[in-house]
Amino acid sequence: MKPKGSEGARVLLIGCGELGSRHLQAIASLPQVTDIDVVDPRPEALALGRKRLGELAPGNPSTSIRWLSSLAEATPAGALCIVATQAEGRCELIRQVAQTLGYTNFLLEKIVAQSLRAIEELVDFLSTRRCAAWVNCQTRAYPFHQRVKQRLEASSPIMMTVTGGNLGLVTNGIHNADLFAFYTGATCIEPAGASIDPVLHRTKRGQYDLSGTLQGRTEDGSRFTLAYAADHALSEQITIVTRSYRCVVDHIQRWAVESDAASRWSWRSVPFEDQIMVSQMTQRFAADILAQRRCALPTLEESLVAHRLILGELQPHFSRLLERDLELVPVT
DSSP states (O other): OOOTTOSSEEEEEEOOSHHHHHHHHHHHTOTTEEEEEEEOSOHHHHHHHHHHHHTSOOOOTTOEEEEESOGGGSOSSOSEEEEOSOSTTHHHHHHHIIIIIOOOEEEEOSSOOSSHHHHHHHHHHHHHTTOEEEEOOGGGGSHHHHHHHHHSOTTOOOEEEEEEOSSOTTTTHHHHHHHHHHHHOOSOOEEEEEEEOSOOEEOTTSOEEOOEEEEEEOTTSOEEEEEEOSSOOOOOEEEEEOSSEEEEEETTTTEEEEEEGGGTTOOEEOOOOOOOOHHHHHHHHHHHHHHHSOOSSOBHHHHHHHHHHHHHHHHHHHHHHHTSOOSSOSOO
16 A cells, blocks of 8 residues: 555655754655655754755755744645654654644654653554554664575574674664564563663763663573673674674674685675665665555564663663663653
8 A cells, every 4th residue: 555645745854953854865865755844943953954955966856845943834644754853752743743734654763762651652552543653773774684684594593792882772772672673583672681881971962871781682592782882982893693604794884794604604704885874774765665655664663672672671770870760761
């Protein structure tokens, strides 16, 4: 079933900051998108959106873009709503868009919300309205990981280790927990221990993140280790090991190696040519949603596997470090 308006589609973009303006570049490049409403109350964010569009080659000359400071000004009944605001208040915003503007397809930035309960309630709300939502945990959609998954034996447990220095157990960890869920097909990642550094790291968006180590496991014996150092900003290195295959990849350095039992575990280089910028990947995701009402991202419900591990396990550490009981995790 094609979403209503997939030919000559209208897209609503809410939030036009660093990420939102990259989403804007993506959807403005799609020939099937003829109308875009960009909503952000901050004049500087709308200015950034205009600047980012100026960086593109001339796109569809018939595309109409409206720059709005309020959701009340947005046109109803479009084909796709992209929500790139901060996590605080995002769930209520999505409800408002669904109820007052009639949108039924959503692409959401992560972390989706600051509490598991809010995400679970949003899943139920969207389900009752027959809405579809996908979360921008895009790592699982990289062609490299799609290829590696095809090489793994379906019944073989994996060991996946992520190490880096990006101070990002939450903001980066959600991507990798979702990647682990993608590889294993797990509907639950059980916590298996944590060693969290006793320090809160301020993020560029004014919230917090953590460093340290978090571990998880699945019923089939798969193991997941996520470790971020507090004193450097080296890019992540991901290692995946099974009884018949192993690989190491660094997305930022665009470098990968692999080996397998058939080659007696001799390492060989693997080209990493994936286009992983938001402005490139959202173009693909949005096109697929508009044409087929599906894409390679996890659905909101599927993303609960990663959110439950990351938010559920790290919330007590935020409470301890901030010295107060928290219902909401101060991340975005």
